[in-house]
Every structure is written in C-alpha cells, then in structure tokens.
Amino acid sequence: xxxxxxxxxxxxxxxxxxxxxxxxxxxxxxxxxxxxxxxxxxxxxxxxxxxxxxxxxxxxxxxxxxxxxxxxxxxxxxxxxxxxxxxxxxxxxxxxxxxxxxxxxxxxxxxxxxxxxxxxxxxxxxxxxxxxxxxxxxxxxxxxxxxxxxxxxxxxxxxxxxxxxxxxxxxxxxxxxxxxxxxxxxxxxxxxxxxxxxxxxxxxxxxxxxxxxxxxxxxxxxxxxxxxxxxxxxxxxxxxxxxxxxxxxxxxxxxxxxxxxxxxxxxxxxxxxxxxxxxxxxxxxxxxxxxxxxxxxxxxxxxxxxxxxxxxxxxxxxxxxxxxxxxxxxxxxxxxxxxxxxxxxxxxxxxxxxxxxxxxxxxxxxxxxxxxxxxxxxxxxxxxxxxxxxxxxxxxxxxxxxxxxxxxxxxxxxxxxxxxxxxxxxxxxxxxxxxxxxxxxxxxxxxxxxxxxxxxxxxxxxxxxxxx
Amino acid sequence: xxxxxxxxxxxxxxxxxxxxxxxxxxxxxxxxxxxxxxxxxxxxxxxxxxxxxxxxxxxxxxxxxxxxxxxxxxxxxxxxxxxxxxxxxxxxxxxxxxxxxxxxxxxxxxxxxxxxxxxxxxxxxxxxxxxxxxxxxxxxxxxxxxxxxxxxxxxxxxxxxxxxxxxxxxxxxxxxxxxxxxxxxxxxxxxxxxxxxxxxxxxxxxxxxxxxxxxxxxxxxxxxxxxxx
Numbered sequence: 047x048x049x050x051x052x053x054x055x056x057x058x059x060x061x062x063x064x065x066x067x068x069x070x071x072x073x074x075x076x077x078x079x080x081x082x083x084x085x086x087x088x089x090x091x092x093x094x095x096x097x098x099x100x101x102x103x104x105x106x107x108x109x110x111x112x113x114x115x116x117x118x119x120x121x122x123x124x125x126x127x128x129x130x131x132x133x134x135x136x137x138x139x140x141x142x143x144x145x146x147x148x149x150x151x152x153x154x155x156x157x158x159x160x161x162x163x164x165x166x167x168x169x170x171x172x173x174x175x176x177x178x179x180x181x182x183x184x185x186x187x188x189x190x191x192x193x194x195x196x197x198x199x200x201x202x203x204x205x206x207x208x209x210x211x212x213x214x215x216x217x218x219x220x221x222x223x224x225x226x227x228x229x230x231x232x233x234x235x236x237x238x239x240x241x242x243x244x245x246x247x248x249x250x251x252x253x254x255x256x257x258x259x260x261x262x263x264x265x266x267x268x269x270x271x272x273x274x275x276x277x278x279x280x281x282x283x284x285x286x287x288x289x290x291x292x293x294x295x296x297x298x299x300x301x302x303x304x305x306x307x308x309x310x311x312x313x314x315x316x317x318x319x320x321x322x323x324x325x326x327x328x329x330x331x332x333x334x335x336x337x338x339x340x341x342x343x344x345x346x347x348x349x350x351x352x353x354x355x356x357x358x359x360x361x362x363x364x365x366x367x368x369x370x371x372x373x374x375x376x377x378x379x380x381x382x383x384x385x386x387x388x389x390x391x392x393x394x395x396x397x398x399x400x401x402x403x404x405x406x407x408x409x410x411x412x413x414x415x416x417x418x419x420x421x422x423x424x425x426x427x428x429x430x431x432x433x434x435x436x437x438x439x440x441x442x443x444x445x446x447x448x449x450x451x452x453x454x455x456x457x458x459x460x461x462x463x464x465x466x467x468x469x470x471x472x473x474x475x476x477x478x479x480x481x482x483x484x485x486x487x488x489x490x491x492x493x494x495x496x497x498x499x500x501x502x503x504x505x506x507x508x509x510x511x512x513x514x
Numbered sequence: 515x516x517x518x519x520x521x522x523x524x525x526x527x528x529x530x531x532x533x534x535x536x537x538x539x540x541x542x543x544x545x546x547x548x549x550x551x552x553x554x555x556x557x558x559x560x561x562x563x564x565x566x567x568x569x570x571x572x573x574x575x576x577x578x579x580x581x582x583x584x585x586x587x588x589x590x591x592x593x594x595x596x597x598x599x600x601x602x603x604x605x606x607x608x609x610x611x612x613x614x615x616x617x618x619x620x621x622x623x624x625x626x627x628x629x630x631x632x633x634x635x636x637x638x639x640x641x642x643x644x645x646x647x648x649x650x651x652x653x654x655x656x657x658x659x660x661x662x663x664x665x666x667x668x669x670x671x672x673x674x675x676x677x678x679x680x681x682x683x684x685x686x687x688x689x690x691x692x693x694x695x696x697x698x699x700x701x702x703x704x705x706x707x708x709x710x711x712x713x714x715x716x717x718x719x720x721x722x723x724x725x726x727x728x729x730x731x732x733x734x735x736x737x738x739x740x741x742x743x
Binding site for chain 2: 394400413426446451463465487493494512
C-alpha cells in the first residue's frame with residue numbers, strides 16, 4: 047500500500063489571513079505559545095513555540111489570532127471535497143492534514159509523479175502551504191510529510207527515510223519520548239530494531255500499537271471521506287465589511303464553488319441560503335430563490351445582488367456562509383424551437399425570481415379564488431411560485447363582480463342610480479364573522495360604475511368596489 | 515455639423531412615411547369599434563389610458579388579456595384586484611402577476627424588467643408620478659425588446675393629463691357613457707387624433723349599461739360564452 051499525506055503547517059493562518067503583508071501569528075490559548083506564523087512574522091525573528099511576551103518584544107506589531115480547531119476542520123473538509131475530483135480514498139486528519147490512498151490513484155493518473163503534480167497544482171490554487179509525504183503506511187506518510195523529505199514511491203527509500211526520523215517528530219507523547227531517550231533510543235531506527243513482541247511487553251500498549259501501525263504490521267483503519275449531499279461554504283472575512291458592494295466579490299467566489307459543485311453532480315438548486323455573520327448579534331439569513339432551479343453563478347449573482355440591495359447591512363459583516371440544501375437533478379432543456387417567444391431571455395419563473403429578489407417575496411403575488419361567498423375573502427393573493435392544484439370545478443362567481451375591491455368598504459353619501467340588484471350575501475356564520483349585505487350595481491352622477499352595499503335594518507351606503 | 519433636417523428629426527417633428535410600414539404588429543382588442551378606428555392595440559408599445567376609476571378602463575383591456583398565452587402583470591394597482599372578476603372575465607389566473615413595489619422607482623424598474631423579459635404579454639402600470647421622457651422611452655424600448663404591450667393607467671385621481679410630449683404609441687381618454695365607454699384619441703403614432711367614439715359594452719357587460727332590460731337572461735349567455743372559450 048502507498049499513502050500520501052498532505053500536511054498543512056499554517057492552515058488556520060492561511061484560511062483567515064490568506065496574503066497579509068503584516069506579521070500574523072496563531073496562538074494556542076492553552077499555553078500561550080505561537081503555533082502558526084506567516085513569513086512576515088518569521089522575518090522579524092519570531093519562531094514557533096515562542097511565548098507571547100518574547101514574540102511581542104521581538105515584533106511589537108504582530109497580530110495574534112486564537113487557535114480555533116473549528117476553522118481548520120471546516121477548511122479541511124472543503125479541501126477534501128475539492129480533492130475528490132482528483133483522488134478517491136480521502137481521509138481527513140483534523141486539524142492539520144489529509145491522507146490520500148495513493149495505490150489505486152497512481153495508475154489512474156498515469157504514474158506517481160503525475161499524480162503528485164496534479165495534487166500540487168490543486169493546492170497551489172488554494173494558496174496553502176503544504177508539505178507532501180508518501181509512505182507505506184498512513185503513519186509513515188504523515189511522519190515523512192512533517193519531516194519534509196523528498197517525494198518518492200520507492201518502498202526501500204521510504205522505509206529508510208522514515209527510520210532516520212527523530213522521535214520528536216512522531217506522534218508519541220512527550221513522556222514516552224523522554225523515557226525512550228533515557229534508554230538510548232534516539233531515532234525510529236533504534237526503536238524499530240527492538241523485536242515487536244518485546245515492545246509490547248516492555249512499554250505500554252499505545253507505543254506498541256503506534257509502531258505496529260507505522261510498520262504496517264497492524265491494520266490502521268481510516269474513515270474515508272464521503273462527499274456531502276449538500277453544499278455549504280463558510281468564509282471568515284479578513285476584515286469587517288460594511289457595504290454589500292464589498293461583499294459581492296466574496297459571494298461571487300462562493301457562487302463559483304457552488305457552480306462547480308452542482309455541475310459535477312449534474313444538479314441544480316432552487317434556493318440558496320446566504321448567511322451574514324456580524325461581529326456581534328444574530329446572523330442575518332437571506333433566502334434567494336430560483337424557481338426553475340439553477341446552477342450557474344452568472345444567474346445567481348444578479349439575484350443575490352438585488353436581494354442585498356433591498357436590505358442594506360445594519361452592521362459590519364465578519365463572516366459569511368453560502369449553503370444549498372435541496373439539490374435537484376438538472377432538468378432537460380425543453381425549448382420549443384417553433385415558438386416565437388422561446389428566444390425570450392427569461393422564463394416566467396426567472397422573471398418572478400428577479401422581481402422577488404428586488405421587491406421582496408411578499409410584494410410579488412398571484413391571484414387566487416377561494417371558495418367563499420364574501421367578496422373580500424373570495425379573492426386572495428399568494429406566492430406565485432407556490433403551486434396549487436388547480437380546482438377545475440370551482441363554480442363561476444354567482445354574479446358580476448367588480449375588478450377593483452376596497453379592502454375596507456367606504457361610506458358613500460352622494461346620489462347613486464341603482465342599475466342592478468339587490469344581491470344578498472349572507473355569510474360568515476361559520477367562522478363567527480357573520481355579515482348580511484345587499485349588494486347593488488350603481489352609477490354615480492358622473493357615470494362611474496360602483497359596487498355598493500347596504501346592510502338590512504341599517505342606514506348608509508358603502509362602496510365595496512369599482513367596475514373599472 | 516448637424517443639419518436642420520437632422521435637428522428636426524431628433525426633436526421628433528418629422529414623420530417619415532416609411533415608418534408607417536413598420537409599426538409593431540397590432541393586437542386585436544376584442545372590441546369592434548376600437549379595432550375599426552385604431553386597428554387594435556399597439557402590439558409591442560406603450561399606450562396611456564387616462565380615465566377615472568370605474569369608467570371601465572380595465573374592462574376595455576380584458577378581451578385582449580384573455581388571448582394572452584404569456585403573463586399579464588399588474589404593477590401597483592390603486593385598489594386590490596379582484597380574482598373573481600378577472601377569472602369571470604376569462605383570464606387565466608395562473609398567468610397573472612400582481613406587484614406591489616414600495617417606491618415609485620421600483621414600479622418603473624419592475625415594469626421595465628417585466629417588459630423586456632419576454633415572458634409577459636401585457637404590463638399594466640399605475641405610475642406614481644408623471645413619467646419623464648427618458649423613462650417613457652426606456653419603457654418603450656423594453657416593450658419592443660420583449661414584444662409586450664404596456665398600458666399606463668393614469669388619472670385615477672382627477673387631474674390634468676400627464677402624458678403630453680411623451681413618446682407613446684397611443685393615448686386614450688375614457689369618459690363614461692350609459693352604453694359603454696367613450697374613447698377619445700388625442701394623440702397616436704402614425705396617425706391623426708380621432709374624435710371621441712363609443713365602444714359599446716352592451717353585449718359583454720349588460721349589467722353595466724343603463725339600457726339593460728333583462729339582465730338575468732343576458733347574463734346566462736355571457737357565462738356560456740366565457741366557458742366556451
């Protein structure tokens with residue numbers, strides 16, 4: 047078996063501060079020591095493992111960020127997803143690396159060198175510092191990656207190089223290392239010279255297991271990465287952004303990733319969720335819909351822009367996330383080439399998406415007839431994308447109805463000429479809003495057509511609608 | 515150097531005969547008198563309709579909307595549109611969108627987007643304020659691009675006509691009449707202004723004409739025809 051290990055020594059730093067010219071460092075808050083540094087900080091003489099006070103004295107301008115495993119974890123999962131295009135058998139090693147089972151992939155990529163080149167090209171695009179190591183077992187690959195030895199797939203060379211590694215590079219606990227050093231065991235070669243059975247007798251089980259897995263004598267089961275069924279990307283912004291204009295490039299990048307994700311699966315999505323995280327307070331969640339389902343970033347971007355334009359940011363944004371949950375198979379292109387309107391730039395659904403993104407969902411409506419005798423209840427509005435099964439046997443309206451309805455009837459005291467009526471509507475007794483009204487079609491003195499009503503035993507006329 | 519002719523042309527003071535050959539395809543309005551006088555509604559163009567609410571301004575449009583295979587969009591109607599009435603007039607409610615934009619600007623934006631999308635047959639817009647020439651021109655171009663007709667409905671509040679000088683394809687003024695609607699055409703593209711003529715609605719809406727004698731009998735025939743379409 048051949049394994050490849052990708053070791054990311056500055057993963058969190060390069061995720062949060064991709065290319066900052068300022069000196070930056072990541073601090074492990076448990077012991078206040080620097081665990082990751084960028085080049086600017088190294089030039090100032092700061093080294094890994096240094097305490098905070100020393101670092102601050104050497105480089106007063108150093109910017110420090112706390113170590114957060116969640117950031118590394120999220121990035122590693124994203125990297126695993128990206129690597130899935132190149133390689134199978136991916137096992138994330140949170141928080142600093144990824145294992146790749148190389149045996150089968152070497153043949154697929156037409157040689158070990160090609161395989162490594164493709165992977166390095168991918169990592170280059172991610173602008174991450176990475177050390178690659180190959181080894182006959184997962185642990186050996188990790189060891190060689192950390193030791194940064196030249197890549198090769200020759201088993202003898204590999205076995206030789208990992209034997210020369212000092213014990214400090216292994217994953218053995220410090221106490222075990224010191225114990226071994228007191229016995230005169232300095233490198234792995236010294237340790238491996240001992241018979242395996244003697245190891246388990248003289249030392250604890252963990253050491254024996256480590257050595258067994260390193261040499262391949264014991265099996266080392268790894269959980270393999272399964273690409274998620276849904277899309278979610280999270281980005282911490284290097285600085286807080288106050289206007290949506292400045293957010294757009296970040297969103298565009300995420301939409302590009304979404305497009306790749308969906309195209310690899312021949313899928314589309316009808317709704318994406320954009321979450322903006324302010325430094326403090328509740329995150330703002332925006333839903334952006336495309337009724338027909340869409341995968342292209344170029345189609346999503348204007349919808350996102352319009353949605354953001356509608357709601358200006360209330361607080362500076364420190365991070366953002368884009369997710370898409372309900373993935374659907376890509377629909378077949380069904381365009382009628384004889385239909386003169388098929389060249390239309392937008393379909394009905396796309397127009398609704400566009401209008402809803404800018405005006406707001408509740409301001410784009412479709413009319414629906416409900417079964418109710420009360421005119422104001424019979425006519426309602428609903429979301430145009432909400433599918434209702436068409437009720438074919440809705441009875442036709444009992445009588446002529448006006449095109450415009452007044453939501454609250456207006457009292458009317460001018461002279462009216464009754465042309466038609468009355469039509470009595472007595473309804474609402476079933477939902478405790480009983481009303482009895484006599485409706486008339488009437489003309490006012492100017493000849494305009496009104497729909498008016500009067501309640502029995504009451505005086506006064508009310509206008510309910512206009513026959514526009 | 516700009517010649518006088520070009521100057522005049524830019525100010526739209528010259529009417530060229532050959533333009534008359536390429537007006538956009540007119541759409542049958544469904545009203546015999548209107549088709550006779552105007553040849554139908556301008557197919558892909560802007561029509562302004564100046565009328566008080568309740569004259570019958572929407573009823574005048576319904577026969578045209580009935581034939582639409584694409585969307586009919588109503589932008590910022592002054593009152594709620596009645597689904598029962600639209601359905602009763604033969605419109606397919608699945609093909610009707612009602613928009614309630616917040617600002618006057620977004621009304622125009624929505625109208626332009628709907629017109630040029632190509633997904634709309636007709637857009638009815640109630641503008642918040644008189645259009646400027648640039649805005650009217652943009653809407654006209656959008657209507658041409660998307661092969662859609664735009665109806666600007668103005669004058670629901672009494673006031674002076676707002677569209678003098680705008681590049682519109684047709685301007686109508688509606689006044690009530692006991693047998694239907696009186697239509698005056700103060701301005702139109704490629705033609706002269708017309709004296710008012712009557713569009714009779716006696717057969718379509720017998721209840722809404724004062725000469726109705728037997729409304730119940732007439733009504734049943736109306737519903738039958740609506741269902742037959």
